[in-house]
Amino acid sequence: MKSRLKELRAREGLNQTQLAKMANISRQTVSLIEREEYMPSLLIAVRIARIFKEPVENIFIFEEDEL
């Protein structure tokens, strides 16, 4: 799974701590998702998608063979 989180965060001018507060998650979790070491739960993915006003699948991108 690829994540566009870092790119979107830069676009909105947010740091990891701010995004974490907005999504009600920890900064560590934001960092893990950005490094693509952790696939977020559906709840966290939806919260993040709402913050960036983007569909979930535009932020977290799966390769065809992963689906």
Added chain:
Amino acid sequence: MNKLQKAVNIIITLIVIGLVVDLWRGSLILNKLIDSYESFVFIMAIIGGLLFLYGIILSRRLKKLSEKSVSFDEEDKINEKIDKMYADVTLFHSISMTIFLFLVATGFIILRDTYPGLILIVFGLLVAAFLANLNTYYLAKEIYPERNYPETDDEQFQEKLFEVMDDGEKFITLQAYYKVFQIINPLLAAVIMLASIYSAFTGESQIFSIVFMTIMLIVINTTYILTIRDK
């Protein structure tokens, strides 16, 4: 595996190999160590004390750092530093407490008649390290005020403490616990075999500890399997 973990693993492996070789050669080093055990306790207490002190210094630095107002650019770096420092504080307190526990337990066996004062001092250090370990929880409450930590007298304290973590942190914790579980199984089995060999070579029965280690192994594995099975 990071550098610190590798270094700790190498040190532990060398100690275990050293103990086995020494046992094979008639416990010469071990017997010499026991003969002047008070010196060993003294040196180890100083090492444990230094680690404990460093943990205290680090926790003060951590408090100051968490109270510092930071700019937008450095906020992430500072928060990352806070997370790492908090982990280091708990690590130093936990290692020093384990050293003191080891010294009290073995010192009580070997030195209780000859050096009771020394054992009492180390016991005092053990109590201090235990309290410092407890204090790390209150430290977490101070440096992460946005988190809804449960009160220590809450009946469901452990469950609520687990729920304070978000999914990403639970994922990291799961990885850490799984690693520990993978280490503890072969390690306990090896220690049981080692204790058995030690008993046979030296004539000093370790059956009591072998029984308890076996019970521990059964409890750990049963808890793990039943937790998975019942979900």
